Amino acid sequence: MTDAPSERTRVKRLNKRAHYDEATVHAILDAMPVCHVGYVFKGSPVVTPTLQWREDDHLYWHGSSASRMLEACNGADVCVTVMILDGIVMARSAFNHSCNYRSVMVFGKAFMVTDPAEKEDRLKTFTNRLFPGRWDILRPVSAKELKATTMLGLSLEESSAKVRTGPPGDDEEDYGLPIWAGVLPVQLQVLLPTDDPRLLPGLAPPAHVTGFRIG
Amino acid sequence: MTDAPSERTRVKRLNKRAHYDEATVHAILDAMPVCHVGYVFKGSPVVTPTLQWREDDHLYWHGSSASRMLEACNGADVCVTVMILDGIVMARSAFNHSCNYRSVMVFGKAFMVTDPAEKEDRLKTFTNRLFPGRWDILRPVSAKELKATTMLGLSLEESSAKVRTGPPGDDEEDYGLPIWAGVLPVQLQVLLPTDDPRLLPGLAPPAHVTGFRIG
Numbered sequence: 247m248t249d250a251p252s253e254r255t256r257v258k259r260l261n262k263r264a265h266y267d268e269a270t271v272h273a274i275l276d277a278m279p280v281c282h283v284g285y286v287f288k289g290s291p292v293v294t295p296t297l298q299w300r301e302d303d304h305l306y307w308h309g310s311s312a313s314r315m316l317e318a319c320n321g322a323d324v325c326v327t328v329m330i331l332d333g334i335v336m337a338r339s340a341f342n343h344s345c346n347y348r349s350v351m352v353f354g355k356a357f358m359v360t361d362p363a364e365k366e367d368r369l370k371t372f373t374n375r376l377f378p379g380r381w382d383i384l385r386p387v388s389a390k391e392l393k394a395t396t397m398l399g400l401s402l403e404e405s406s407a408k409v410r411t412g413p414p415g416d417d418e419e420d421y422g423l424p425i426w427a428g429v430l431p432v433q434l435q436v437l438l439p440t441d442d443p444r445l446l447p448g449l450a451p452p453a454h455v456t457g458f459r460i461g
Numbered sequence: 462m463t464d465a466p467s468e469r470t471r472v473k474r475l476n477k478r479a480h481y482d483e484a485t486v487h488a489i490l491d492a493m494p495v496c497h498v499g500y501v502f503k504g505s506p507v508v509t510p511t512l513q514w515r516e517d518d519h520l521y522w523h524g525s526s527a528s529r530m531l532e533a534c535n536g537a538d539v540c541v542t543v544m545i546l547d548g549i550v551m552a553r554s555a556f557n558h559s560c561n562y563r564s565v566m567v568f569g570k571a572f573m574v575t576d577p578a579e580k581e582d583r584l585k586t587f588t589n590r591l592f593p594g595r596w597d598i599l600r601p602v603s604a605k606e607l608k609a610t611t612m613l614g615l616s617l618e619e620s621s622a623k624v625r626t627g628p629p630g631d632d633e634e635d636y637g638l639p640i641w642a643g644v645l646p647v648q649l650q651v652l653l654p655t656d657d658p659r660l661l662p663g664l665a666p667p668a669h670v671t672g673f674r675i676g
Binding site: 254280282283284285286287288289290291292293294295297323324325326327329331334336338339340341343345347349351353369373376377380381383384385387388391394395413414416420421422423424425426427428429430431432433434435436437438439440441442443444445446449450451452455458460 | 469495497498500503512538539542546555562564588598610635636641643644646651653657661
């Protein structure tokens with residue numbers, strides 16, 4: 247654990263779980279595209295789930311140019327949180343139950359990616375990050391689609407990770423109780439792909455589909 | 462789809478995916494304890510992952526009384542979002558890629574549950590909702606633990622759900638392209654429980670552990 251990059255990224259609760267190093271933050275962001283974007287809309291907080299991807303020391307997300315979320319985030323303070331649930335931690339008291347998880351919080355002002363060539367390049371990176379090589383086999387993106395896509399970026403400068411692993415931490419006097427305790431691990435499982443009903447005959451899912459992993 | 466309970470719960474984007482009926486909202490909240498709580502702290506949005514549970518027309522979450530998240534949420538506007546990823550939707554163009562998911566957003570002012578008996582009763586419900594019958598086999602909760610626990614509640618009055626299912630929606634002219642398209646389903650998988658290293662000999666995980674499901 248190195249020091250927090252800013253006051254608002256400093257993990258206050260259970261700070262033994264805190265990590266501020268780039269490698270930990272990057273690994274969590276790269277493992278899980280699902281994120282929750284927090285922003286303020288008309289004075290109230292809003293949390294919208296979407297997908298993120300990382301390029302170097304920034305993360306990006308995108309959506310329809312008609313999205314009020316993207317409009318409200320542009321140029322504004324946001325918090326993007328990624329959380330991967332790794333297990334339910336079952337203790338001998340209700341109080342000491344917990345979860346194993348990996349999470350990242352990123353704070354900062356979101357900015358819009360406006361250059362069409364940059365947008366296209368980043369969409370290619372996003373697509374190929376999830377599905378290596380898929381971009382080049384897809385029908386090419388059109389200028390109209392790029393225009394209908396709003397893309398936001400956020401520096402990872404103000405980010406922190408929080409990770410819990412391992413068995414429950416029970417009160418010392420509880421370890422002698424005849425109560426089952428341990429960890430129930432959970433993970434995202436990818437099931438067999440289902441063909442689009444209108445798929446042309448003879449097309450099998452490529453390796454970037456059958457090899458997909460998440461979490 | 463019935464009508465939205467308030468302006469901020471009205472789903473603007475892709476409103477064919479919107480649901481405002483209680484049954485849909487309740488089913489999603491009951492399937493997934495992981496939630497993301499959005500609140501404003503010193504003028505900036507913050508998104509904290511935690512666990513929620515539902516009782517009738519309210520949801521609840523809890524944590525340490527030292528938590529700045531719980532302190533900042535109490536009496537304040539919050540947004541609690543639950544999202545279950547059900548699949549990656551792969552289209553013939555990058556633009557039409559999507560996700561299948563079930564999500565709920567709840568807006569409102571959080572309130573604190575202060576009565577110790579009510580707190581204990583709700584913790585019992587939370588525990589037994591996840592693990593039927595576990596509360597009664599645990600070491601009983603102490604008055605000190607109840608005091609160290611802050612519990613917040615939120616009415617479900619202002620809530621909305623958004624659900625996507627099914628195959629990709631490609632542009633009509635793209636269906637003839639020789640590109641694999643379909644859905645890659647994902648789900649949370651519960652693995653075999655791992656015993657606490659300090660578990661008393663002869664204790665096997667009970668049915669509420671081996672039968673645990675999430676998502």
